[in-house]
Amino acid sequence: MTDRRTELKEALAATGRGDRQSLERVYEMTSSKVFSTIVRIVRQRERAEDILQEVYVKVWRRAARFDPAKGSPITWLCAIARNSALNDLRRSGRKQEIPDDEFPEVADTNLVAADDWLCAAEDSAALEKCLEELRGDHRRSIKMAFFEGFSHSELAEKVNVPLGTMKSWIKRGLAGLRGCLGG
Missing domain, CATH: 1.10.10.10 (Winged helix-like DNA-binding domain superfamily/Winged helix DNA-binding domain)
Known part of the structure; x- marks a missing residue:
């Protein structure tokens, strides 16, 4: 798991230097966790998918600002996701919420180390x-x-x-x- 954590940090650093393939790798490694953070807040799959795209555009623009000394990449990404989802709610208000059982479990084959996840x-x-x-x-x-x-x-x-x-x-x-x- 430590290798995956290091790989994610390196991919995020390379993204900060403008490497598009590294952004793709960051997305592959983290998108299911980031999406679940968003969907818990907005409760609508379609909105969550739009916000997910916005999050990775922000990551592309801000990756150079990420400081591994201040926290893990997944925590940083989830903070961006949470703030983006909350901003979306404030802009557009809450629509009718979908019950939890309407969202399928997303299989996460690219697990980030448990100690790096917000809810270890x-x-x-x-x-x-x-x-x-x-x-x-x-x-x-x-x-x-x-x-x-x-x-x-x-x-x-x-x-x-x-x-x-x-x-x-x-x-x-x-x-x-x-x-x-x-x-």
């Missing part, structure tokens, strides 16, 4: 444990904001609480997670 099993288990220790309203708000891409105002409207209350719940919940996770 060990970290994911620790996060889940810490989330369960939060108050219910804090936990639900954080999950909907960070894993489903709802804005604070959308959440406040959805659960019928003032915006200030929602912001407070999320802030307190994140403080609780930091304490629990030792951050």
